[in-house]
Amino acid sequence: MFDISGKVAFVTGASKGLGKVFALALGRAGAKLCILSRTETDLRQTERELKSEACDCISYIVDITDEQEVENAVAGCVEKYGRIDILVNNAATARINKPAEETSLDEWKHVIDTNINGSFICAKAVGKVMVKQKSGKIINMSSISGKIINKGVHGGSYDVSKQAIDGMTRALSSEWAQYGINVNAIAPGYFMTDPNIMFFEKDPDFYKTALELIPAGKMGQPEDLVGTLLYLASDASDYVHGAIIPVDGGYMIW
Numbered sequence: 001m002f003d004i005s006g007k008v009a010f011v012t013g014a015s016k017g018l019g020k021v022f023a024l025a026l027g028r029a030g031a032k033l034c035i036l037s038r039t040e041t042d043l044r045q046t047e048r049e050l051k052s053e054a055c056d057c058i059s060y061i062v063d064i065t066d067e068q069e070v071e072n073a074v075a076g077c078v079e080k081y082g083r084i085d086i087l088v089n090n091a092a093t094a095r096i097n098k099p100a101e102e103t104s105l106d107e108w109k110h111v112i113d114t115n116i117n118g119s120f121i122c123a124k125a126v127g128k129v130m131v132k133q134k135s136g137k138i139i140n141m142s143s144i145s146g147k148i149i150n151k152g153v154h155g156g157s158y159d160v161s162k163q164a165i166d167g168m169t170r171a172l173s174s175e176w177a178q179y180g181i182n183v184n185a186i187a188p189g190y191f192m193t194d195p196n197i198m199f200f201e202k203d204p205d206f207y208k209t210a211l212e213l214i215p216a217g218k219m220g221q222p223e224d225l226v227g228t229l230l231y232l233a234s235d236a237s238d239y240v241h242g243a244i245i246p247v248d249g250g251y252m253i254w
């Protein structure tokens with residue numbers, strides 16, 4: 001039921017952070033990978049690590065806000081593997097930690113454009129393939145910020161973008177469930193990747209505030225998300241549509 005060996009997975013933002021952990025986890029579970037991001041050196045490093053573990057992998061340097069670049073990568077993936085079974089719609093830009101009144105419109109638009117429009121562009125391009133196949137698993141990356149506003153940090157555009165990801169997850173799910181496509185999302189709490197490490201180092205009070213609000217009493221490690229990822233990527237979640245699954249150490253309980 002949880003077996004994904006031989007499936008083709010398309011992972012955005014796989015050059016570092018959670019996306020890299022996801023790509024490696026899917027590869028170790030037997031999936032063939034197509035990985036994307038903008039930074040060539042980091043992306044090729046992920047590709048090398050996958051290949052060193054005997055995983056099939058191709059990579060594309062892509063900005064997810066560029067529809068043509070995303071479509072080219074989708075076409076390349078289909079040409080190489082013949083299909084796409086899993087989309088991990090993970091790439092996003094981090095929050096801009098500035099009070100709303102000091103945030104420029106360009107800064108606001110950058111987050112909105114990358115996180116909402118970029119995610120839609122990827123879902124649409126891969127979704128077209130899945131609609132034809134009449135099967136597929138789309139896993140969007142939301143956040144606790146899709147439901148709550150994080151205490152101790154600014155960045156409303158990020159919170160709004162993740163609320164939109166929750167909405168997009170339900171909207172696409174309602175359209176594509178009829179084609180055997182499951183569109184769901186993971187809503188992580190605080191995980192120790194570059195953006196959070198930077199925020200916490202700059203502002204130890206924010207780290208303290210965030211930690212106090214987590215019932216589990218600890219920050220998440222990227223590997224804590226892998227079980228939910230594999231569940232949503234596999235047949236085990238075939239009757240799950242439009243769900244947004246928190247993996248947050250209980251942050252949203254309080």
Ligand SMILES: NC(=O)c1ccc[n+]([C@@H]2O[C@H](COP(=O)([O-])OP(=O)(O)OC[C@H]3O[C@@H](n4cnc5c(N)ncnc54)[C@H](OP(=O)(O)O)[C@@H]3O)[C@@H](O)[C@H]2O)c1
Binds near residue numbers: 062089141
């Ligand atoms: N870490 C957390 O605690 C946490 C919590 C909740 C939700 N999330 C969500 O989880 C996902 C991954 O977060 P993370 O912490 O791993 O972030 P990260 O370490 O900053 O990684 C972001 C990834 O997205 C790529 N990316 C950014 N903008 C892109 C663009 N325009 N086109 C293509 N790729 C782009 C980056 O690669 P390049 O720079 O090479 O393009 C990188 O691979 C995001 O959706 C984030 O919002 C994270």
